[in-house]
Amino acid sequence: MSRYLPHKIVYKKKQGFTPPMKEWFRDELRVFIREVLLSRAVWDRGFYNVSGIKRMIDDHIVGRREFHHQLWFLLVLELWFRRYLDS
Numbered sequence: 001m002s003r004y005l006p007h008k009i010v011y012k013k014k015q016g017f018t019p020p021m022k023e024w025f026r027d028e029l030r031v032f033i034r035e036v037l038l039s040r041a042v043w044d045r046g047f048y049n050v051s052g053i054k055r056m057i058d059d060h061i062v063g064r065r066e067f068h069h070q071l072w073f074l075l076v077l078e079l080w081f082r083r084y085l086d087s
C-alpha cells in the first residue's frame with residue numbers, strides 16, 4: 001500500500017481499537033442483549049441471576065450505572081454456551 005498511502009500512515013505504529021460497547025448496548029445492541037441475556041435458555045441454565053442481569057441491563061440503558069463490561073462478559077459467555085455446549 002506504500003504506493004497509495006503516505007509513509008507516516010503505512011509505517012505508523014500499530015494501535016488498538018476499543019469498540020463503543022457502552023453506547024452500543026444503549027442503542028444498536030439493546031434489543032439483542034435483552035434477547036440473549038433474558039432468554040429462556042439463560043433461565044434454564046440455572047446459574048445466572050437473571051433478575052440481576054435484567055437490573056444491570058435496565059440501569060445501563062437509562063444511564064444509572066455503567067455495566068457494559070459485565071454485560072459484554074455475560075453476552076460472550078452465553079453465546080459461547082450456545083455455540084459449544086447447547087448444540
